Amino acid sequence: MSERWARAFLTSYRWAGAAAYPLIGGYVAWRASKGKEDHARRRERYGRAGQPRPQGPLVWVHAASVGETIAVTPLIERILGFGINVVLTTGTVTSAHVARERLGDRIIHQYVPLDLKPAVSRFLDHWQPDLAIIAESEIWPMTILELGARRVPQVLVNGRLSDRSFASWSKRSFLAEALLENLAHVVAQSEVDAERFRALGARPVTVSGNLKVDTVPPPVDEAELTRLRGEIGDRKVWAAVSTHEGEELAAAEVHKLIKGRHPGLLTIIVPRHPDRADAVAASCAAMGLTVARRSLGDTIAPGTDIFLGDTIGEMGLYLRLTEIAFVGRSLTGQGGQNPLEPAMLGTAVLSGRNVQNFRESYQKLAANGGARFIRDKEVLAGAVNFLLNNEAERRKMMEAGRRTVEDMRGSLTKTLQALEPYIHPLIVQARLDTPNVAEGR
Known part of the structure; x- marks a missing residue:
């Protein structure tokens, strides 16, 4: 039958x-x-x-x-x-x-x-x-x-x-x-x-x-990387990457929550779908934050709060500008996004708990100390603040992520x-x- x-x-x-x-x-x-x-x-x-x-x-x-x-x-x-x-x-x-x-x-x-x-x-x-x-x-x-x-x-x-x-x-x-x-x-x-x-x-x-473990790190334009690092200088930086609707707003609110503790803090937001960039930029501006958009060639000025990575194919650039990355579709979305690229580039990974699509990768990263789970924007703010304040702990997570990826190859x-x-x-x-x-x- x-x-x-x-x-x-x-x-x-x-x-x-x-x-x-x-x-x-x-x-x-x-x-x-x-x-x-x-x-x-x-x-x-x-x-x-x-x-x-x-x-x-x-x-x-x-x-x-x-x-x-x-x-x-x-x-x-x-x-x-x-x-x-x-x-x-x-x-x-x-x-x-x-x-x-x-x-x-x-x-x-x-x-x-x-x-x-x-x-x-x-x-x-x-x-x-x-x-x-x-x-x-x-x-x-x-x-x-x-x-x-x-x-x-x-x-x-x-x-x-x-x-x-x-x-x-x-x-x-x-x-x-x-x-x-x-x-x-x-x-x-x-x-x-x-x-x-x-x-x-x-x-x-x-x-x-996972074949994604055997890929090379995402490429980068070295000249652009050097230029942007020069614009950023010695400011503290963290990133929210591959974000979905609601997660950009959470990242912007985290920025406001911890900015007073880290003068000059720069938050990089990279939406999973760059066609949502206009709405993201407008929401951040409505919160009183100054936004520089990569797609428009905006300069990262000393007063820039949010660097909006609204381009395609430049994840390698954004991840190399930070040592802390929240990986999206895990807080307000469902399923998660790939944490392996941030880990292989030596980034401390933070994520919501909705990571069913990358369960095994996250389990191994978390077990080895390369990733931490957060349940909401307040806990995310606390985790980012902690890692910005504790270089030794941050470096420990970064190295654990690199080691985990190597072991998975x-x-x-x-x-x-x-x-x-x-x-x-x-x-x-x-x-x-x-x-x-x-x-x-």
């Missing part, structure tokens, strides 16, 4: 998508008008290729957003080193920017096609991938089914299922099994994630750890081991096509 329900649902999904396809243009145009789509490349969302397919073996890697793109970058670099072509799809304008910044023209970047049969089929007809690698938790029914129908191996890497996603799929376990049985392998982040994928019907499932090697049966034939093919290709190991 469950198989029959799954088949009926997926058939309905296929036909509903086909019916909606002619009408979807208005939706994509609306997203483009809001800056959520690249207007000049909207055709890619319908599976229309922006450039020709290269000769030889090709791997399709999909990473939905910025975090996933950063996570799979070292894996993509290893695949490229084998002489294999890579087409990378992402779903957001910001992730496309990160892909261009970190991988340049070594890969072909395309926006991921809409999960509608005409778009997916057109995409696959053109690119004809030999292997599909999907990052984290991107389970799109039509894409998975179309790849399965073409017998293209699909491997989910850095696999993760949040509490909410697992609960949702568990209610539709018959559907989850019908989709996950198309995956050739799931490489999960943790044992918890692995058990969840197995419970939903995935086989085989192995554990690699190794996920890239494990992921490559899981991919070896699918990658090796492509390496052989690439060498036959180009005899002088280096091994790349």
Whole structure:
């Protein structure tokens, strides 16, 4: 019965998508008008290729957003080193920017096609991938089914299922099994994630750890870093990064609460979505705070209270300006944001308790003394004040974070081991096509 329900649902999904396809243009145009789509490349969302397919073996890697793109970058670099072509799809304008910044023209970047049969089929007809690698938790029914129908191996890497996603799929376990049985392998982040994928019907499932640990620290423009450090001088600094709605206001209130104890204090606020910067700047100004905006090229003057990091792709710059960082989507939001980049750059990490999406990373950081949890803005103010006053404790947290990240490394090697049966034939093919290709190991 469950198989029959799954088949009926997926058939309905296929036909509903086909019916909606002619009408979807208005939706994509609306997203483009809001800056959520690249207007000049909207055709890619319908599976229309922006450039020709290269000769030889090709791997399709999909990473939905910025975090996933950063996570799979070292894996993509290893695949490229084998002489294999890579087409990378992402779903957001910001992730496309990160892909261009970190991988340049070594890969072909395309926006991921809409999960509608005409778009997916057109995409696959053109690119004809030999292997599909999907990052984290991107389970799109039509894409998975179309790849399965073409017998293209699909491997989910850095696999993760949040509490909410697992609960949702568990209610539709018959559907989850019908989709996950198309995956050739799931490489999960943790044992918890692995058990969840197995419970939903995935086989085989192995554990690699978090690929984000094996990334390099976020890059920085050294000239800009030097310039901004010169503007800041010897002022005390702390940051609230990857913040969501409500957390910027909390950071601004923390600034007001402790400013009297730390004359000249500078607070850096980096919203997760820079398109909210106007509202954040207005809220801070309404509180009587002086704001300098990175996007406008404002100078950090002696009287600046808030430095608003409202740009894309400069987290490496903001984190290098501070030794204390609150990581957002954890106080007023749900799920948390990645604490590993701050930790690997030697930053003392503070966070709310809602970090389900990065539970294992936070548990290890907290156990080793590299991160502390806070329950509200008053406790956040106390923690920031304490760390600003206690250099020895601050340095201890910074070093603990660095050490924890180093101890967690190794996920890239494990992921490559899981991919070896699918990658090796492509390496052989690439060498036959180009005899002088280096091994790349």
